[in-house]
Amino acid sequence: MPTYELIITDVTCYGPLFCVAGWDLNNGGMIRPEPPGANTFSEASRFWDAQHAGPGKLFAVGNVVRLDAAQPPANFPFPHATEDRIVVAGTMTRIAQMVPAQIVQAVMPGVSSSISRSFGGQLHRANSGKAHVVAGVQVGSLDAVNIQPAAISFYEDNPSPGKRRLRALINEGGVQYDFSVPADTARTRFLTGGVAAVQADVAASRFIHVRLGLCRPFAAMPNSCYAQVNGLHFL
Secondary structure (H helix, E strand, O other), X not given: OOEEEEEEXXXXXXXXXXXXXXXXXXXXXXXXXXXXXXXXXXXXXXOEOOOOEOOOOOEOOOEEEEEEEEOOOOOOXXXXXXXXXXXXXXXXXXXXXXXXXXXHHHHHHHOOOOOOOOHHHOOEEOOOOOEEEEOOOOOOOXXXXXXXXXXXXXXXXXXXXXXXXXXXXXXXXXXXXXXEOOEHHHHHHHHHHHHHHHHHHHHOOOOEEEEEEEOOOEOOEOOEEEEEEEXXXXX
């Protein structure tokens, strides 16, 4: 059973549940550790709860976690199956912690040169700026880019009464991408201080390391895995 040492780089929040991912320090590349009972028949089984993920927990951004994990079952769909690993119960331990500059330096081999070249060049951008990878394509579902502060801005989306969501607009060579931002730290900052608080973090940065990920297909869009911002590291 392989043992992994992961820098936790991505923590995304979906209500009370979390998805986490990290950089494999021993072999390079991204890994998405999933709970021991993860299966394709229960979507919730593939997420961690607040006991395990979020600030101050085992799966917090910057923690280095050692764990044993198995390859996903054959029925796990791509592109997510590329990084999915099923954690062996009782094997998770935090062994170190890194600050943002150390994280970004460690993951540099996995940074794409541009958004358009991310996800193996399989990202399809619509006129709306939203972009997706076709479900089932065997490419990675986790990526990253480094951008200048002037290239990114944020806005608030209110899809239904009482719901507040952060979205990011990233300009790349005159082409604009529109991403949802479920990244837990940025989402919390937004919910407490509004768009202005996140924009202030941008203004204080020299450059920004943007963690990108693909969401799993929605019932209404079963063939599309939409790209989102999994994390923002301001340097």
